[in-house]
Amino acid sequence: MENTLVIYNSLTRKKETFTSIHPKHVGLYVCGPTVYGDPHLGHARPAITFDLLFRYLEHLGYKVRYVRNITDVGHLEADADDGEDKIAKKARLEKLEPMEVVQYYSDRYHEFMDALNVKKPSIEPRASGHIIEQLQLVKDILDKGYAYECNGSVYFDVEKYNKEHHYGKLSGRNIDDLLSTTRDLDGQSEKKKSYDFALWKKAAPEHIMRWPSPYSEGFPGWHLECSAMSAKYLGEEFDIHGGGMDLLFPHHECEIAQSTVANGHAPAHYWMHNNMITINGQKMGKSLGNFITLEEFFTGSNDLLEKAYSPMTIRFFILQAQYRSTVDFSNEALQAAEKGFTRLMEGMNNLEKVKPGDNSSFDVAAFKAKCYAALNDDLNSPILIAQLFDGVKQINNMIAGTANLTEEDLTAFKTLMRSMVEDILALKNEAASSAGQNELLGNVIDLMLQLRMDAKKNKDWATADRIRDELQNMGLIIKDTKDGFEWEIK
RNA sequence: GGUCGGUUGGCCGAGUGGCUAGGCAGUGGUCUGCAAAACCAUCUACGGCGGUUCGAAUCCGCCACCGACCUCCA
Structure with a gap:
């Protein structure tokens, strides 16, 4: 009878009933953006x-x-052979302080997440x-003998x-496979094995972002921040760790290894990974250069876009x-989502106008059960939307x-629809708010x-049409x- | 090459061993001074070839194609 949430655990590759470590409390860690x-x-996908x-x-x-980090240090540039920090590189190009870049893009990220009605996490720690x-x-990790130092x-x-x-x-790999498939990277020669990964990296002379350490002036390794910050804010063992599927290997694999050595056990009980958004069947990503920014979506200023798409359209599109x-x-697909979303919002508006009847022609309890069943089945938002x-x-x-519906059923139905649409899917009527x-x-x-209504009543079609046409032109x-009219600002 | 995942109707996108997914588009209708909108109804499907089964799009095998990861990535 009680709600039993089932989530797909990447670790076991199975759907599992969710049970929290501490009753009534959940620790959730999600890999956030690199702000460069x-x-x-x-x-938008993992955020939503x-x-x-x-x-x-x-x-x-x-x-x-809910802890979602901001990565503002550390990652290596893929195409650069100098192992330069991504943020430092961008900063030099734009002649800005690295922290200025970080601040700017963090603000941008927050601005767009707000637009998408993404709730702020409880803690948003920064790597730096x-x-x-x-x-x-x-x-x-060094003390425990699972790391070695080489040239700082x-x-x-x-x-x-x-x-x-x-x-x-x-990630379903084994160490032998990894040996034959790793590429040459900076520092490869320093490592004992190609699959070893950096915990601390000595900074090259031109490197701006650097911190003193017993090993060298440098910066932390790529995967360390999540291990450190999840343990700090959620404890050594917490419930759910999430992120994009592209982070499964090596990022999350390394996190598990680091945390396991440090704490003696794996960090998260459940690992959840969202899939990618594709464009022409290919992953949309920075490295492929085929991404469309959220600002471009909201303004329509990208050649790939036929028009602008509102934040709620994007949210609905992703939740579908x-x-x-x-x-x-x-x-x-976006335009289909836009229309579908509008239909849903009009339905919600109409809900306010519904008057109770003497009997109930459909089963609200059964409807409610179906909604919860959809969510409980690994957050099946498309089924819920259906x-x-x-x-x-x-x-x-x-x-x-x-x-x-009877008054009692109608009240229950309204409460249910509102909580599903507004509280859980967090979709809101944009037209109403702008007006x-x-x-x-x-x-x-x-x-x-x-006045147009009056003109219509007098069969003054010329005036009625003129008011309509000119308002539409505006x-x-x-x-x-x-029994009247509705309008909205396009 | 290794590992993993996918292939559903015009488009997007769920799901399941036999019972309508849903949205968009299309079609028919209702409403309407006209138009729009809205509402109602409704058609087209499960990559290919075998197998298991009373019955498979759903399970198994093979093949084809696509993608993700193996390098920073959401």
Whole structure:
């Protein structure tokens, strides 16, 4: 009877019933953005996926501590052979302080996440603010003998670790396969094995972002921040670790190895990975240069876009696919999502107008059970949305008088629809909010349309049509309804 | 090359061993001074070849194609 949330655990490759370590509390860690570029559609996917999880867990009554980091240090440039920090490189190009770049893109990220109605995490720690914790972790791993120092850099000894643990258990790899498939990278010659990874990296002379350490002036390794910060804020053992599928290997694999050495056990019980957004069947990503930024979506300023798409359209578009499936971008799909979203929002508006009847023509409890069943099955948002469209159909039928609910059932139905749409999927009516921003303008438009109604009553079609056409030319959408009119700003 | 995943109707996208996914588009209808919008109804499907089964798009095998990871990536 109680809600039983089942989530797909990447670690076991199975759907598992979710049980939190501490009753009624959930620790959730999600890999956040690297702030050296404008947020794009790919960033929206994990943010929205785990926002849904965050909201649903809270809805179920859990107290959730949601930690999502900001990576502002550390990652190596793929095409650069100097091992230069990404952020430092961008900073030099733009003649800015690295922290200025970080600040700018962090703000941009937050701005667009707000637009997408993504709830802020409980804690948003920065890698650069946790150098001490990361250095402690390096020392700990060194002391335990699972790392070695070479020319001021410290590397994790994968081979040694693999003797007692399975390095690759998350991503389904084994150490022998890795040997033959790793490429040449900077510092490869310093490492004992190509699959060893850096815990601390000595900074090249031109490197701006650097911190003192017992090993060298340098910066922490690529995967260390998440191990350090998750342990700091959620404990050595926590419930759920999330992130994009592209982080599964090596990033999360390395995290597991580091944390396992430091703490004696693996960090997270459940690992969740959202799939990628594709464009023409290919992953949308920075390295491929085929990404569309969120700003471009919202303004339509990209050649690939036929028009602008609102934040809620993007959110709905992403929620229309289950998080473990790829979503293929196309204008056709976006426009379909836009229309579907509008239909859902109109249904929600109509819900307010529904009057109770003497009996109930459909089963609210069964409908409710279907909604929860969808969410409980590994956050199956597309199924939930399909159910909600059934709800919309019922709303419209009730307005038309071909369906009805008793007062008690109607109250339950309204509560359910609102909590699903507004609280859990976090979709909101954009048209209503934009009109509400300017009361004076709204009143003027209402007056004009009232005059049009009068003209219609007098069969003065010329005046009626003129008012409609001119308002439309100004960018309004005018809709006649049975007993009046509706309008919105396009 | 290794590992993993996918292939559903015009498009997107769920799911399941036999019972309508849903949205968009299309078609028919209702409403309407006209138009738009809205609402109602409705058609087209499960990559190929074998196998298991009373029955498979759903399970198994093979093949084809696509993608992800193996390098920073959401």
